[in-house]
Amino acid sequence: MVEVITQEIIYKPVEDDLQAVIAEISAIADKTPENAVEQAESLEAQLGHILATPGKRIRPALTLLASRLWGQYSSKLQVRMATAVELLHIATLVHDDTVDHADTRRGHQTASKLWGRNVAVLLGDFLFATSAMYVCDTNNIRLVRRFAETITELARGELDEIYTAWQTGITLELYKQRIYNKTASLFCTAAESGAVLGECDEKSARDVRNYGYSIGMAYQVYDDLLDYKATSEQLGKPAGNDLNSGIITLPAIIAAENGAEDEIFKFFNSPEEAKADLLPKTIEAINRTGALEKTNEVANNYIKAAMKSLDHIPPSKYLDSMMSLAEYVQKRKY
Numbered sequence: 169m170v171e172v173i174t175q176e177i178i179y180k181p182v183e184d185d186l187q188a189v190i191a192e193i194s195a196i197a198d199k200t201p202e203n204a205v206e207q208a209e210s211l212e213a214q215l216g217h218i219l220a221t222p223g224k225r226i227r228p229a230l231t232l233l234a235s236r237l238w239g240q241y242s243s244k245l246q247v248r249m250a251t252a253v254e255l256l257h258i259a260t261l262v263h264d265d266t267v268d269h270a271d272t273r274r275g276h277q278t279a280s281k282l283w284g285r286n287v288a289v290l291l292g293d294f295l296f297a298t299s300a301m302y303v304c305d306t307n308n309i310r311l312v313r314r315f316a317e318t319i320t321e322l323a324r325g326e327l328d329e330i331y332t333a334w335q336t337g338i339t340l341e342l343y344k345q346r347i348y349n350k351t352a353s354l355f356c357t358a359a360e361s362g363a364v365l366g367e368c369d370e371k372s373a374r375d376v377r378n379y380g381y382s383i384g385m386a387y388q389v390y391d392d393l394l395d396y397k398a399t400s401e402q403l404g405k406p407a408g409n410d411l412n413s414g415i416i417t418l419p420a421i422i423a424a425e426n427g428a429e430d431e432i433f434k435f436f437n438s439p440e441e442a443k444a445d446l447l448p449k450t451i452e453a454i455n456r457t458g459a460l461e462k463t464n465e466v467a468n469n470y471i472k473a474a475m476k477s478l479d480h481i482p483p484s485k486y487l488d489s490m491m492s493l494a495e496y497v498q499k500r501k502y
Contacts, residue, residue, distance in 0.1 A: 173496045175224060181485045182232035185247050189228045192251045193219050193258075196298060214283060214291055218262060221274050227358040228254040230383075230493065234362025234376050236486040245306050245365050252302035252315065253358045259295035260322050260354075262288055267326060268413065303361075311361050318357045325350025334414035336424065336433050343421055344385070351391075352384025359383075372481065379477040379490065386470035387497050392417035393463045394501075396451060411435070412447055418466060423459035471498045 179186050197215035228250035235246040264270070265278040266288040272278060280288035296319065303315045328346045332338055359380030363373045395410045396419050410417050414436065424432055431453035435446045454460075474494045481487050 173492050173499065175229075175496070178489045178492045178496055179225070179229050181489050182229060182236065185232050185243055185250070186225060186229055188243075188247045189232075189250045189254060190225070192247065192302075193254060196255075211291075211294075214279065214287070215294070217276075217282070218258065218279055218291065218295075221276050223254075223257070223274070225254065226387075226493065226497075227257050227354060230355065230358040230380065230490070231362040233486045233489050233493075234359050234380075235366040237363065237376070237481055237484060237490075238366045238368045238372070240367040242365070246362065248302050248305040249311065249361050249365060250358075252299045253354065253361065255295050255299035255302065256315070256318070256322075257354060259292045259299060260326075262292035262295065264326065266292065267330065306361075306365065308364065311364060314357055314360065318353050321349040321353040325353070329415060332416070334436055336416065336429070336436055338416040338421060340418075340421055343416070343418060347385060347388040347392075348381070351388035352381050355380040355384030355387065375477050375480060379474045382470045382474035382477060383494060383497060386467045386474065386494075389418055389463060389467040389470065390497065390500065393419060393460060393467065396454065396460055408447055408451055411450065412443065418463045419454055419459045422462050423454040423457040426457040426459065428453045428457050428459070468498065471495075 176183075197212045197219060231250040231253050232246055235241060235249075261273060262279050265273055266280040266285050269280070270278050271281045278288070279291050283291075300315065303312055306312075325346050325348070328342075328349065332342070332346075356377050357380070360373060360377040363376040368376070392410065395408060395417065411420065416432075420428075420432055423429075428450075431450050435443065435450040438446055471494050475491060478487060478490060
C-alpha cells in the first residue's frame with residue numbers, strides 16, 4: 169500500500185520548531201503596548217483574525233528542513249528566520265486580497281472585507297515590518313539583504329500583474345518572470361536562508377536555493393492550473409478568478425497559441441455585464457485546447473528540477489522530507 173504524503177509526515181522531523189514558529193506568530197497580536205490607545209485593542213483583534221487562519225506552513229517548514237541538512241543547528245535562529253518567512257507570506261496575502269478586492273481567503277472574510285482597504289493596507293505594512301524585525305534577529309547581513317530583495321520582488325510581481333491586467337499578449341517569459349517575483353522568490357529565500365543558517369558551503373546553498381526556485385515555480389503553475397479545475401470551496405476563493413480578473417496565466421497563454429485566442433480576446437473585450445455568461449464558455453474553450461494538460465506537464469518538470477537540485481545533498485530524514493514536499497506540491501488538490 170502506497171503511503172499518502174501529508175503535511176504531518178513532511179513536517180515531522182521539524183515539528184517542534186514549526187510549533188514554536190506557530191506560537192511566535194500567534195503571540196504577535198498580544199505584543200502591542202499595554203498602554204496603547206483604544207485602536208491598539210482593535211489592532212489586536214484584527215491581527216488575531218488574520219493570524220488565526222492556518223495556512224499550509226510550507227515556507228517556514230522549508231526553512232527549518234533546509235537548516236538541518238548538514239547537522240549544524242541553532243534552534244533559536246532557525247525559528248526566528250522561519251517566523252520571518254511566514255509573516256512575510258501572510259503580509260503579502262493581506263495586500264494581495266486588498267489589491268484584488270477579494271472577499272474571502274481560506275474560507276474566511278479578508279481584512280479588507282471586514283475593515284476596509286485602508287486598514288488592510290496598514291495591517292499588511294505592520295506584518296511586513298514585524299517580519300523584518302525577526303530576520304534582523306539572525307544578525308546575518310546576507311539574509312537581511314536577501315529578505316529585502318524578496319520584498320521588492322514580491323511588490324514587482326504584484327505590480328506587473330496590475331500593469332498587464334486585461335492584456336492578451338502576455339508571453340511565456342513575462343509570465344515566468346511574474347510568477348518568480350510573486351511566488352518563487354519567497355520560496356528561494358525560505359530555502360536559501362535555512363541552508364545559510366545550517367552553515368553549508370556555497371555550492372550547497374545554491375543547490376538548495378535552486379530547489380526553492382523550482383518548488384516555487386511549480387507551486388504557482390499548479391495554483392494557476394487549479395484556478396481552472398478546482399471548485400470555489402476547495403480553493404477558498406472563487407474558481408476562474410484569475411481570468412475573471414483579467415489575469416492571463418499559463419493555461420490561457422498555451423490555449424491562445426493552440427486555437428482559443430479569439431475566445432479569450434472576446435471575453436477580455438466584452439462589456440462587463442456580458443462577462444458572467446462568457447466566463448464558463450471561455451474556460452471551456454481553453455480546456456478544449458489541451459492547455460490544462462500541457463500546463464500540468466510544465467509544473468511537473470519544475471518538480472523534477474527541484475528534486476534534481478538535491479542530488480548532492482547528504483542523505484537524511486530532512487532531505488527525505490524535502491523530497492516528499494516536492495511530491496506533495498505536485499499532488500495537491502487545492
